[in-house]
Amino acid sequence: MPERRSTNLAWFGVLPVVLVVAFSAVIPLMTVVNYSLQDIFDLNTRVFVGFDWYRETLRDPRFLEALVRQGLFSMAVLVIQLPLGILVAKGLPKSGWRASFMLVLIALPLLIPWNVVGTIWQIFARPDIGLLGAALAGLGVDFNYTASPVDAWITVLMMDVWHWTSLVALLAYAGLAAIPQAYYQAAALDGAGPWEVFRYVELPRLRSVLIIAILLRLMDSFMIYTEPFVLTGGGPGNATTFLSQYLTSMAVGQFDLGPAAAFSVLYFLLILLMCWVFYTLVMREAHE
Amino acid sequence: MRRASNWLLWGYCVYLVLPLYWLVTMALRNNQDIVAGLEVIPANPTLANFAEIFGNPVWYQGFANSLSYVVLNTLISVLVALPAAYAFSRYRFMGDRHLFFWLLTNRMAPPAVFLLPFFQLYSAIGLFDTPLAVALAHCLFTVPLAVWILEGFMSAVPRSLDEMARLDGHRLGYFFLRIFLPTIRGGVGVAVFFCFMFSWVELLLARTLTGSEAKPIVVVMTRTVSASGMDWGVLAAAGVLTIVPGVAVVWFVRRHLVKGFALGRV
Numbered sequence: 239m240p241e242r243r244s245t246n247l248a249w250f251g252v253l254p255v256v257l258v259v260a261f262s263a264v265i266p267l268m269t270v271v272n273y274s275l276q277d278i279f280d281l282n283t284r285v286f287v288g289f290d291w292y293r294e295t296l297r298d299p300r301f302l303e304a305l306v307r308q309g310l311f312s313m314a315v316l317v318i319q320l321p322l323g324i325l326v327a328k329g330l331p332k333s334g335w336r337a338s339f340m341l342v343l344i345a346l347p348l349l350i351p352w353n354v355v356g357t358i359w360q361i362f363a364r365p366d367i368g369l370l371g372a373a374l375a376g377l378g379v380d381f382n383y384t385a386s387p388v389d390a391w392i393t394v395l396m397m398d399v400w401h402w403t404s405l406v407a408l409l410a411y412a413g414l415a416a417i418p419q420a421y422y423q424a425a426a427l428d429g430a431g432p433w434e435v436f437r438y439v440e441l442p443r444l445r446s447v448l449i450i451a452i453l454l455r456l457m458d459s460f461m462i463y464t465e466p467f468v469l470t471g472g473g474p475g476n477a478t479t480f481l482s483q484y485l486t487s488m489a490v491g492q493f494d495l496g497p498a499a500a501f502s503v504l505y506f507l508l509i510l511l512m513c514w515v516f517y518t519l520v521m522r523e524a525h526e
Numbered sequence: 527m528r529r530a531s532n533w534l535l536w537g538y539c540v541y542l543v544l545p546l547y548w549l550v551t552m553a554l555r556n557n558q559d560i561v562a563g564l565e566v567i568p569a570n571p572t573l574a575n576f577a578e579i580f581g582n583p584v585w586y587q588g589f590a591n592s593l594s595y596v597v598l599n600t601l602i603s604v605l606v607a608l609p610a611a612y613a614f615s616r617y618r619f620m621g622d623r624h625l626f627f628w629l630l631t632n633r634m635a636p637p638a639v640f641l642l643p644f645f646q647l648y649s650a651i652g653l654f655d656t657p658l659a660v661a662l663a664h665c666l667f668t669v670p671l672a673v674w675i676l677e678g679f680m681s682a683v684p685r686s687l688d689e690m691a692r693l694d695g696h697r698l699g700y701f702f703l704r705i706f707l708p709t710i711r712g713g714v715g716v717a718v719f720f721c722f723m724f725s726w727v728e729l730l731l732a733r734t735l736t737g738s739e740a741k742p743i744v745v746v747m748t749r750t751v752s753a754s755g756m757d758w759g760v761l762a763a764a765g766v767l768t769i770v771p772g773v774a775v776v777w778f779v780r781r782h783l784v785k786g787f788a789l790g791r792v
Contacts, residue, residue: 242685244618251613252625254606255669262666263632266643273642322538329535338780340539342773345783347542349772351727351744354765361552361762362545369548372564400545403538408783461636464729468748482638486730489642502639513631 267506273499291500301501303476304484308460311394311480315459316452318399323406323451324444328436330411341411344404352401356468359397363469383470387477390470394478397465402458406451413447414440446520453516460509481505546769552762560758575763585764588743591657592726593771595742598661600721603668604676604714611676612702616688629670637730640666645734655737663731668721675720679713680706712782719779723772743768 274292277285295301326344331337347355365371365382374381383393417440425435463482466472472479472487479487485505489498552560554571579585613619614626644663645654653659687709691701707714732742747764776783 242616242618246619248613248617248619248622251609251617255610255629255673256625258602258606258662258665259629259632259669262644262662263635263640265647266640269643269646270639325531325534326538329531341783342776342780343539343542345776346546346769346773349723349727349769349776350765351729351768353729353744353748354768357747357761357765358545358549361758362548367552367560367564367758369544369564369566400541404542457634461634461638463636463638482636482730485636485638486641489638490734495642498642502642505636506639509634509636510631513634514627517627517630 270499270502270506273495274503276496278495287496291496292504295497295500295504298497300476300484304479304481307478308480311462312456312459314395315398315402316455318395319403319406319455320448320451322399323403324410324448326403326407327410327414330407332415341408344407347401347404350401352464353468355397355401356465359393359400359465360469363393363396385474387474390474390478394466394469397469398459398462401465402455405454409447409451410444413444417443449516449520453513453520456512457509460512549762549765552758553766555759557757557759575759576767578760579763579767584741584746585743588741588746589767591736591740592732592742592744595657595660595664595732595740596722596725598657599664599668599725600718602661603665603672603721604717607669607672607676607717608707608714611673611680612706614673614677615680616685629673633667633670633674635666637666637728641730641734644731648735654735655739657740659735660732660740660742661725663735664725664728666731668724671720671724672717675717676710676713679710679716683709715779715782719775719783722775726768726772 275286275288277287277290330340330344350358360368362368363370363381363383365375371381371383381389383389421439421443422435425439430438461482462480463486466478466480467483467486470478472483485498485501488494488501551565551568553575554568554573555565556572556574559565559570614622640663648654648659648663653662683706687705688701691705696705729744729748733745733748736742736745743764747761747768
């Protein structure tokens, strides 16, 4: 196959993308960095304060709590959704109308507006009008996600599993579909059981899709906002207030420009770091 | 193992369907009925909630507003992403890998980070409260996504196709539009699907960048609290209606979808 040709004229091809993304990403990011270094009273009265807001943010107990909560939530999301997604993918039919039907069904939660996902779970889990809440109450379980932090966490996690496991399942399904039949035949000749087939045939071939799945789930769970905003509003207390929720309440609710901007920059750097680690991993994978 | 995974799949499907089923039953009951007590199968189903939505301009204009920025966003994203994806897939140029990484980071950036400046930027240039503002803001994550997906599909086409067209004396523009684009139409379908989907499901930016004029359906939904409390029936009916466009689009691209996922580019 011919090599990729080397020419800087190709920049003309990427120029429109660079312009559009620069407009919607670079200008706002520069504004945020600018704000994070100033104390803004109104548009004409600003004082340069250096890194004060950063120091304040890093000492803010509510920021640190939200960060810890965020970390725990993202870990829980990965620990539940990855194995579940792979298992669902293994059970899906390979071809025919049943496969089409199941794929559309599985893809369905991904297509629902995020606030509607919150609404669906609100309607489903409420103790008074919800099927789940009422069923649990009928079984004698005292379940109320608006009052108990534990119940709120369980509900938010169940909602996220409902919403996003499909993504892992679809990725894993596509990865499994790409494994040649000969691999399975060879494994059968060697007398491999189902577990050995999974461990030594399927898992290694799924590596690259699973890296993508982990990256996407980690990043998307790290910026979760809308679903818990609708379902629990971050409560009870601050029990389900994650980073985006806290940031939004600072920026829009209280209009604290400086601290909110410093928060944004730290948040963005954290995402950038995680992204870079994964990109390096993926690139190394691609070169092997 | 086979049997166990079948059971798990069925269990998972029930788990997927139950909350949706509950949403649909709610949409078919009026509010007094809902608050009065639990009914697993609606005893007196009614379409009154849907009639309320189709009869109230706030609701149906919300739908029209959402569709207009989603369509705008999808058009812009795919149009600018096509040449870029071709460049990434076929040429090496200064900074190409850094540029690709930079695009990727924008897909991962939390929209909350951009909330404040977006509001001020779009107010300053007079786009606040227009569908174009939301469409451009959503480009933040749909453009990188479209480039990523299209690059995957394009790289799967052998480069010898380009060489042959060149030897046949076709200009690049002719080759791209008449030969290359039809070859990767599945990829374009997948890219359209994902731009449409991510723009359709987003709330935070859409809410921040619109006032009363361009208010999208998802924002109308968060404000359905009347004097008598929540109107659960109308809320559920609106929820059911927001699922329809997604289902329609996924049905059209279902064949290409798995291929798109197989490239790991979502």
